[in-house]
Amino acid sequence: MTLLLERGETWTVTLDRPTRAxxxxxxxxxxxxxxxxESAAARPAALVLRGNARHFAAGFDLDGLAQETDATLAHRFLRIGLLLERLLAxxxxxxxxxxxxxxxxGxxxxxxxxxxxxxxGVTLRFPGSAFGVALGTVRRAELGDRLVTGAPVSLDSALRADRPPRPRHDADAELAAxxxxxxxxxxxxRIAAYAASTHLPRTKEFA
Structure with a gap:
């Protein structure tokens, strides 16, 4: 497994690929x-996603890019898009x-x-536009300046709080884009050119 899952009243998922950030x-x-x-069926009080102290998630893993094709990469991006939509819903x-x-x-x-x-100390970065991938662009436009503002100051307070109203979101527009x-x-x-332009080692290509 590439993650650790703790089940209980609250479920906690810890991403567990430290050597790949x-x-x-x-x-x-x-x-x-x-x-x-599984959590959508079980209905825990909350699902918590965590990384580690150095990395929450470094993005799309491009290790092995030379063996990928346009089709395999497109499929992987679409699966990530589906994951985001299922989290949103x-x-x-x-x-x-x-x-x-x-x-x-990430x-x-x-x-x-x-x-x-x-x-x-964390800065959220979205380099996908540099190689023409429109991942999450509709969601970011809908959130506007609320990207990270308004978050509770602690995990305990977040878990005690009611689920906030979710902004109106056009999932069809997101996935179509x-x-x-x-x-x-x-x-x-395009992805290879981006990786080369940012001087990322071939085994550390994250986007």
Missing amino acids: NALSAELVEDLLDVVA APHLTVAVAEGAAVGA ADLVLACDHRLVDP LARSVAVPGLRD
């Missing part, structure tokens, strides 16, 4: 989808605790939760 591999995304589906409270870096798809995981407990962006030919080459 908790980057979202295909396996980790599928594991998260399974947990979100969860029938219970969701809380993200980000103590370390949250980048790209930052979108934070925004998909009802409460976002973000350490003051993502699908259009990843369908543009040359996806793998």
Whole structure:
């Protein structure tokens, strides 16, 4: 497993890929989808997502990019988009605790939760537009300047609070924008060019 799951009145999911900065591999995304589906059926009081002190999630894991194709990459991005939508629609409270870096798809995981407990030293970054992937763009536009404001000061207070009203969200528009962006030919080459331009080692390509 790429994550640790603690079940109880509140469920806690800890991303557990420390050697990859908790980057979202295909396996980790599928594991998260399974947990979100299970929690939707079990209805715990809350689902808490955590990383570690250095990294919440470093984004889309591009380790092995040379073996990917436009089609496999597009499928992985669409699965992440589906994960975000299922978190947004969860029938219970969701809380993200980000103590370390949250980048790209990792930052979108934070925004998909009802409460976002973000350490003051953490900056949410969304580099997807640099290689033409529209992941989470509709959601970020809907949130506007409420990206991380208004979050409770502690996990305990977040878990005691009622689930806040969720902003109106157009899931169809979100997934359609993502699908259009990843369908543009040359996806793998655009991502490779971005990785090269940021001087990321081939084994540390996060987006």
